[in-house]
Amino acid sequence: MHDAPVGAAPIVIINTCGFISDAKEESIDTILKFVEARKSGLIHKLYVTGCLAQRYREDLTREIPEVDNYFGICHFEDIVRELNIAPDIYMPHTRVITGPGHYAYLKVSEGCSRNCAFCAIPMIRGRHVSRPAEEILTEAKYLADMGVRELILIAQDLTYYGFDIYGERRIDSLVRQISDLKLFDWIRLHYLYPSDFPGSLIPVIRDIPEVCSYIDIPVQHINDKVLKMMNRKHNRQETVNLLSRLRSEIPGCAIRTTLIVGHPGEGDDEFRELYDFVKEFRFDRMGVFAYSHEEKTPGGRKYADNISDIVKRERVEALMDLQQEISTVLNRNLQGKIMPVMIDGSEGDWLTGRTEYDSPEIDQEVLIPFSPEIKTGTIYNVRINDSGEFDLYGEIIS
DSSP states (O other): OSSTTTTTTTTEEEEEESSHHHHHHHHHHHHHHHHHHHTSSSSSEEEEHHHHHHHHHHHHHHHHHTTEEETTTHHHHHHHTTTTTOOOTOOOOOOOSSSSSSEEEEEOOEEEOOOTTOHHHHHOOOOOEEEOOOHHHHHHHHHHHHOEEEEEOOOOSGGGTTTHHHHHHHHHHHHHHHHHOOOOOOEOOOOOOOOOTTTTTHHHHOTTTTTSSSSEEOOOOOOOOHHHTTTTTTTTHHHHHHHHHHHSSSTTEEEEEEEEEETTTTTTHHHHHHHHHHHHHOSSSSEEEEEOOTTTTTTHHHHHOOOHHHHHHHHHHHHHHHHHHHHHHHTTTTTOOOEEEEEEEEEEEEEOOOOOOOOOSOOOEEEEEOOOOTTTTTEEEEEEEESSSSSSEEEEOO
């Protein structure tokens, strides 16, 4: 921005997150940076959209009046009108892919009908609303025409897809329909809620080659008391049964989860139970978040945030140190194996890629010596020669 001449970026639209404290702070910092750019004449118009604007529009309008307008979520037509874009230019299924171009996210539903105590999503985005399958397939074809080779299906609750419009869960049918298009090398599924997990999805993941053997299932905790206070609809035994079934019926799958520590009700004993479970189950991929006390959420209204930030950080670090040890061993066991790897780009002397067991940005990479002949967005067979805590090192063999 600071190297651009005046008028180089006449309009800036900032998409924000209002889910947890860290994300809100990052969004506010970004808005303030562009407010300064606007004062300096580097931009002419500044708009803010997304979850933060949806949740705190009145506060933001009062505290940061330099923004020309605030828009909530899914207010795309309002933004189009604000910008005076001709209606025939705006087409619902067209998109500008801002990432590398060979992978893209496709949202199949919006909102969530769960009522987890810690979560602000239902308050921000409303109840679960599925998109019709025909609409999703149209956008999938469009993305394929744009060069997308890996399609990542996302939703706040992917396993609930279809129930509100078809009267039954149809994520398995949707994935089969997308696979039948034969347009993608990989199809990846994100955010599979553990409660009422559709068993019909298991053979889809196991038997369709394009569907990655990658299961992103946020269990959040394992202690029954904490799960109840979180208002999750699964208990320890149900969680263990499901995770064991997934590993048994989808051999070699990578299971990724996210956990929350420091939630009200989590004492030392509850945390120790969670720690011991992670140590025993050995997740392939794992992220850990410190509990963020959000106003107007069920937990924010009902519970006191009585666990210190220091204790929360210590628990996050303890679990991530444990996962680092687990990942080191799992990666070491891959040395000598030949694995399909999709090339994402390059960093210095290395090409960066991923196996089907790793999602962009959040999981580990495969590092390969740079070669100008290797094409981004292409899958190559790679022999794994070495490994680290969260990275693999290999060479292309074909």
